[in-house]
Amino acid sequence: MHKGSCLCGAVTFTVEGELPAPTACHCSKCRKHTGHYEAGTDVPRAAVSIAGEEHVTWFHSSETVRRGFCSICGSSLFFDPPHLDWIGIMMGAFDTPTKTKISMHIFVADKGDYYDIADGVRQNLQ
Structure with missing residues (x-):
């Protein structure tokens, strides 16, 4: 089991x-939602x-x-396409070790000009 929360602790998951x-x-x-790029994992809603x-x-x-x-502290927590059977959870919200690594960078053509991606992970322009 993996546990997570917002900055103030009002929301836990x-x-x-x-x-x-x-x-x-x-x-x-x-x-814009996260203040930098978003790193998230998509898990089954259940x-x-x-x-x-x-x-x-x-x-x-959209x-x-x-x-x-979180409506109290503003922490970015979820990316939710309600019509699908999964929900995205922001990696920074996990309290426990995730034992994962980023598998891919997406929408790289739209990235900010203030940083480079140099981790050797696959990059998709879209």
Whole structure:
């Protein structure tokens, strides 16, 4: 089991089972939501339990995706396409070791100009 929380602790979550390898998204929406690029893992909805869900504010960043953050401390927590059977969880929100590594960088063509990607991980322009 993997445990996580927001900065203030008002929202906590658990994920049952192993975490899929995360991706790092460099698109402008993810950068604006997180303050840098977004690193997240997509897990089956059935594997996630959220406590303090009343403190999660959902922002619809497109017609098909909403992003969840703590309404108290502002921590970025979730990337949720409600029409699919998975939810994305921000890697920085995990309290316990994840035993994962980033598997791919996506939307690299849209990345910020203030950093380079030099970790040797596969990069997709979109």
